[in-house]
Amino acid sequence: MSAAAPVLAAGALVWRRVDDEVLVLLVERTQHRDFSLPKGKLDPGETLPECAVREIEEETGLRIALGAPLPQSEYRLPDGRDKVVYYWQSKVDEAEAAVAASRFASNDEILALEWLPIAEAKQRCSYRHDVAVIERFEERLAAGHAETFPIIALRHAKATSPFDWEGTDASRALTTRGERQAKQAAPGIAAFAPARILTSDATRCLQTVEPLRRLTGIEPKARAEISQDAHELDHGSLRSAIERRVAKAVRKRRGTVLCSHAPVIPEIVTAVVHAADALESERTHRASMLHTAEFTVMHISAGETPALVGLETHAPREP
Template sequence: MIKAAGAVLWRDADGDVEVAVVHRRRYDDWSLPKGKLDRGETIPACAAREVVEETGYECVLGRYLLQTSYKVRGDAKTVDYYAAEAVSGSFVANDEVDSLKWLPVAEAASVLTYAHDRDVLAEFDRLPADLLLVLLVRHAKAGKRSEWDLDDDLRPLSGAGWKQAAALQSLLPLWSPTRVHTAPRVRCADTVRGVAEDLAVEMVEEPRLSEEGYWPDPEAGLVRLLEVAAVEGRAVVSSQGGVIPSVVRTLTELGGLRQSEFPCKKGSVWVLAFTRPFGTWSTSDSPSRWPTLVSAHYLASALPRP
């Protein structure tokens, strides 16, 4: 199995969305930027790296789009795609790509050589490009509760947990979060502390997103997460396994998404994308004006493939 990743790279062109299509000299085709995973690389990191290498543009990842699969000289190949906003850079012809065009989505679709690339572009076009984003993290592995005699709130990460936290510190910035929130548990805070330090921001404690704070009033916990999304645009939220599946299940039901499973491994991430409310928003507004979940993608691990 050949694993690859890519992106629909987009930019705002005076209020309209343009996407990048690239011409590959070797194949004489027009495609979306993509390429094979390097050893020890995650799929999101590969998508961002390939964008830079093929287009010259630094990007910020957005929602997950879809996976395509096809045969290459008899071998099965899968390509996972993300939306990605161009934030800086410029195109310079390179060994792989000799031309790049910024085009409106409909025009780009007519230029792309392959049907599977057009399918990816159609999924990108199904929703607005500029969405709110919450990276909902379950805390990394901690020491066994049976072997911890002190307050469970203070139970620290294990050695394996610190490795997961380091991997998250590398992975989560691909989505360019601006704030870090955490349930008031040492293990929750330490899981994302490195991200907060890199951003030079203080972590915000979220009692309503801890297990004992959430279950007496799940609606209040849900509203708090929506408030984080609406006010900050892009945020990391570290919580617990007794909270995250309920939150994601409720949000998908409210958003009308088809999601039958809600896994929540330690150190995993749900990438949640929401519509933006019109105008100024507050929790006192009618629920019809709250952000709506439109995409939920689960990353079982921040650790790279062997």
């Protein structure tokens, strides 16, 4: 017999500053009367980032944007199944915390919300795996990497085969599956609250970011220099153009989505690595080898010196 698939869940270490002190949010669960980081189980068709944002709002009333990923927790449930919980760090301001406090009311799942200093939060946690997540965040905080912004490389969704398309390659449209992939990926990308969407001017890329446009209200800007045609015509010029584009986004601390094609995605990832003064590695290489509608999120420190704080890849999930 094969082992049962693990139960997947997602949550966040939500934090804020009050009078120069960092406070971390814990929830007291109604039935268990324990204290933990807020989290919840993945719904069918959700990506993990989408789940984290939804669960935090449902449990606490807070509307968050995800920052860099934190260590995942793995443990055995009473029924013998394994559970894996994915976490991100997420800063909120005082205004959002106040609005969320007015929204929150004790319920069957969450009895109370507790904003605590880091040392007290670690003592209050009922589970060691939550303490480990807080300790990793504490290290980031000490290093000046508690606040980040995302550069997101997105490969276009499934397009019509070139052998079945009579027009130019750039005019190829998404298939029905591709349209579904684009719609499924959009909430996961939006969970990181990008400020800008740049896309190849190819039809399949423009169609891929359309659900993200509808969800975020951000108007995509088409750029021929990140298209597959540009890659094939003048690879050197494309690389230089991407490096300039990414360096500008990093310099301005601007969360940016770049939607492009399989041959171009590695150039985007490499440009981000270089702009963050990081080293290329097997991990960054794997993060650039995307299937259709997959996206890699590179989290750059918003501190004085850019640094690659985290890197993760996600795929749309069939319901």
